[in-house]
Amino acid sequence: MTPVILSTQDLTAQFGAISAVDFVSLEFRQQQLHAIIGPNGAGKTTFINLLSGELMPTTGTIHYLGKDISQLSADKISRLGIGRSFQKTNIFPTFSCLQNCLLGAQSRLPHSMHFFQRASRLTDVTERAQRSLALCGLSDRENSIAAMMSYGEQRQLEIGMMLATEPQLLLLDEPLAGMGTIEAQRVIELIQALKQDHTIILIEHDMQAVFVVADRLTVMVNGKVIATGTVAEIRANKMVQEAFFADEVIGDD
Numbered sequence: 001m002t003p004v005i006l007s008t009q010d011l012t013a014q015f016g017a018i019s020a021v022d023f024v025s026l027e028f029r030q031q032q033l034h035a036i037i038g039p040n041g042a043g044k045t046t047f048i049n050l051l052s053g054e055l056m057p058t059t060g061t062i063h064y065l066g067k068d069i070s071q072l073s074a075d076k077i078s079r080l081g082i083g084r085s086f087q088k089t090n091i092f093p094t095f096s097c098l099q100n101c102l103l104g105a106q107s108r109l110p111h112s113m114h115f116f117q118r119a120s121r122l123t124d125v126t127e128r129a130q131r132s133l134a135l136c137g138l139s140d141r142e143n144s145i146a147a148m149m150s151y152g153e154q155r156q157l158e159i160g161m162m163l164a165t166e167p168q169l170l171l172l173d174e175p176l177a178g179m180g181t182i183e184a185q186r187v188i189e190l191i192q193a194l195k196q197d198h199t200i201i202l203i204e205h206d207m208q209a210v211f212v213v214a215d216r217l218t219v220m221v222n223g224k225v226i227a228t229g230t231v232a233e234i235r236a237n238k239m240v241q242e243a244f245f246a247d248e249v250i251g252d253d
């Protein structure tokens, strides 16, 4: 097995009386695609918000490459190489695709550099933005205004913006949400391509897609992890079937 890239220890997020994430201890390994599944309200998005620094834990810790990152801001975590996409699309609608990715690429520069950008540095950033557009399959849409594109393309662009930060670990929150079959297939192929040189934590509702792309699966219910294992192990797990899956979803094809 590859080394652990990120781990959580008793990670907890409480909102009033609700423990959205309830003492979760998990390990994620380098170069694996580890999917987190579970019914609505299970705490999946909250878990990603904790990892990305959008939300501070109530208790517990997060280690990334051996370093405790639990108290770091989202900005600092992004600079360490952790990129995230949002369940709801989070692009700048009036900007072009390239401009959206430029914003992503620039966010990786140290703050002081924003004032002293030399031409070479700008070329660097532009190249990085163009590379990320190519990676997410939108190189022919450089100058298209984001709002004018299809919903599926907007979700692709959001992945492009994240890639422009050159992350090593990708946190993807329901990247297929709201997509038609053809668009979803395109994004599944994109995720499979990204798997080659990224570690991915994927939240996804579409079970068939998850079973195809995931190396490991964790099932969350009511803020708690109820099972972690390979796709075959999770499909066979009786407790998981009872707690979460309809038979037709988990059954063999």
Ligand SMILES: Nc1ncnc2c1ncn2[C@@H]1O[C@H](COP(=O)(O)OP(=O)(O)O)[C@@H](O)[C@H]1O
Residues within 6 Å of the ligand: 015, 018, 019, 020, 038, 039, 040, 041, 042, 043, 044, 045, 046, 047
């Ligand atoms: N900012 C918040 N304030 C209060 N409750 C929240 C907040 N965010 C999420 N929750 C609650 O935490 C639980 C888990 O939500 P969420 O992480 O969005 O689940 P999932 O992504 O698995 O559908 C839900 O009961 C939700 O209502």
Ligand SMILES: [Mg+2]
Residues within 6 Å of the ligand: 044, 045, 046, 087
């Ligand atoms: Mg969610």
